[in-house]
Amino acid sequence: MARVYLTTTLPYVNDKPHMGHALEFVQADAIARSRRLMGDDVFFNTGTDEHGQKIADKALAAGKDPQTYTDEYAETFKALKEKLNLSYDAFIRTTDPAHKAAAQEFWKRCAAKGDIYKKKYATKYCVGCELEKTDSELDHGVCPIHPNMEVQVVDEENYFFRFSKYGDALLALYKSESFLTPHFRLNEMVSLIEKEGLQDFSISRLKSKMSWGVPVPGDDEHVMYVWFDALINYISTLGWPDEAKFSEFWREGETIQFAGKDQVRQQAAMWQAMLLSADLPPTKHIFIHGFIFVDGQKMSKSLGNVIDPLDMVAKYGTDATRYLLLRHINPFEDSDVTWAKFDEWYTANLANGLGNLTARVMKLAQDNLTQPVLFDAGAFSKEYSDALGGFEFNKAADIVWAKIQALDQRINAEEPFKLVKSDLEAGRRVTAELVHELAVLSYMVIPLMPATAEKILTAVRTNKKPDNLFNRLA
Numbered sequence: 001m002a003r004v005y006l007t008t009t010l011p012y013v014n015d016k017p018h019m020g021h022a023l024e025f026v027q028a029d030a031i032a033r034s035r036r037l038m039g040d041d042v043f044f045n046t047g048t049d050e051h052g053q054k055i056a057d058k059a060l061a062a063g064k065d066p067q068t069y070t071d072e073y074a075e076t077f078k079a080l081k082e083k084l085n086l087s088y089d090a091f092i093r094t095t096d097p098a099h100k101a102a103a104q105e106f107w108k109r110c111a112a113k114g115d116i117y118k119k120k121y122a123t124k125y126c127v128g129c130e131l132e133k134t135d136s137e138l139d140h141g142v143c144p145i146h147p148n149m150e151v152q153v154v155d156e157e158n159y160f161f162r163f164s165k166y167g168d169a170l171l172a173l174y175k176s177e178s179f180l181t182p183h184f185r186l187n188e189m190v191s192l193i194e195k196e197g198l199q200d201f202s203i204s205r206l207k208s209k210m211s212w213g214v215p216v217p218g219d220d221e222h223v224m225y226v227w228f229d230a231l232i233n234y235i236s237t238l239g240w241p242d243e244a245k246f247s248e249f250w251r252e253g254e255t256i257q258f259a260g261k262d263q264v265r266q267q268a269a270m271w272q273a274m275l276l277s278a279d280l281p282p283t284k285h286i287f288i289h290g291f292i293f294v295d296g297q298k299m300s301k302s303l304g305n306v307i308d309p310l311d312m313v314a315k316y317g318t319d320a321t322r323y324l325l326l327r328h329i330n331p332f333e334d335s336d337v338t339w340a341k342f343d344e345w346y347t348a349n350l351a352n353g354l355g356n357l358t359a360r361v362m363k364l365a366q367d368n369l370t371q372p373v374l375f376d377a378g379a380f381s382k383e384y385s386d387a388l389g390g391f392e393f394n395k396a397a398d399i400v401w402a403k404i405q406a407l408d409q410r411i412n413a414e415e416p417f418k419l420v421k422s423d424l425e426a427g428r429r430v431t432a433e434l435v436h437e438l439a440v441l442s443y444m445v446i447p448l449m450p451a452t453a454e455k456i457l458t459a460v461r462t463n464k465k466p467d468n469l470f471n472r473l474a
């Protein structure tokens with residue numbers, strides 16, 4: 001038995017959950033479920049990132065104190081557990097007292113290492129990104145991602161993290177192909193380190209200007225910069241600095257982080273350097289997913305083309321939404337979707353595909369077999385587990401759907417509905433084989449669509465045709 005630790009990034013609670021969040025949660029959940037089925041001991045973390053100026057500003061605009069504001073938003077993210085049937089073990093909030101204590105302890109360890117120092121500096125800062133911006137990153141003084149927000153000038157004495165010290169150590173980490181998937185996402189970071197070197201980054205804010213953060217240990221005038229605090233959730237969720245669970249899952253286990261392609265710097269560089277500074281092991285695998293576009297464009301409220309994951313759940317149901325995200329979103333590249341495409345995939349592959357096959361086979365079994373078909377589907381094929389292990393969710397699903405297609409073809413070729421009338425024994429034999437194959441492929445469906453797989457497996461165990469698995473779209 002292996003120990004596996006999985007975590008998503010923590011959504012920043014300045015807006016409701018979007019497709020990128022849903023995609024990342026479902027991807028991590030599919031891996032968590034598959035590893036549990038393989039007998040591994042899994043710890044699956046998610047939660048919410050709740051500090052920083054953007055939250056403070058949003059709360060103020062809403063006329064709420066930041067804690068009340070974040071409490072409300074944390075609930076909208078917690079609601080996804082049921083909506084997407086997520087099997088996470090921990091939902092950490094960066095405003096949890098234990099997390100704040102861990103962040104302060106982490107700070108002390110980096111400081112003891114000589115990696116934190118105070119410096120007076122002036123910089124431009126985009127609150128939208130919660131990141132410092134150089135002039136070259138701004139377009140006529142405006143952040144290109146947040147053209148409606150004023151870029152702030154920060155001119156104060158802050159604490160800095162000695163990021164520049166860790167360039168070589170990070171390059172050594174990046175040499176391993178398995179550190180980050182897909183590996184090409186590291187190219188930009190590698191060339192930045194090799195050509196320019198890393199710049200130390202500011203890790204505190206003056207409390208007098210921005211108080212919504214974790215207090216810096218030993219300095220009442222400063223709070224931690226939101227990223228420095230937030231990244232530590234990945235280990236505070238394991239109870240760190242207490243060693244019990246941390247040692248089992250982070251030191252000895254297989255650690256896997258899920259993140260979007262805009263997170264390479266934070267997850268693969270900043271966080272890894274912080275871990276090295278605190279003398280803690282780096283993450284073993286980071287999986288980076290692409291972005292989802294609608295009809296070739298970025299989703300935006302102003303374009304009115306936003307696809308809300310909760311609207312998908314309302315239209316297609318939980319499992320079908322999971323299926324659409326896992327199979328029809330390319331795990332590594334950007335993907336383009338539309339409601340029309342979702343409808344088409346739903347109808348072709350779920351209603352007419354898996355749903356119809358299950359109905360045909362189980363009707364045949366219910367009418368002609370005298371007892372349930374016994375099956376032992378206790379292991380994934382190597383091809384299937386390799387696809388999931390490599391985060392190729394679409395390929396894993398393709399393997400299942402190839403089996404569905406093969407069963408449909410066999411039914412069409414051998415016509416068991418007619419065979420049971422002309423030769424009952426032969427018809428029963430074919431039926432039993434079809435049921436067995438259905439059970440085997442349903443076992444592979446568990447990580448992708450857990451409730452659907454369970455319905456089919458129950459149908460097989462009881463030799464009873466289940467209710468319609470996927471309703472026709474209106």
Ligand SMILES: [Zn+2]
Pocket residue numbers: 126127128129130143144145146
């Ligand atoms: Zn910005």
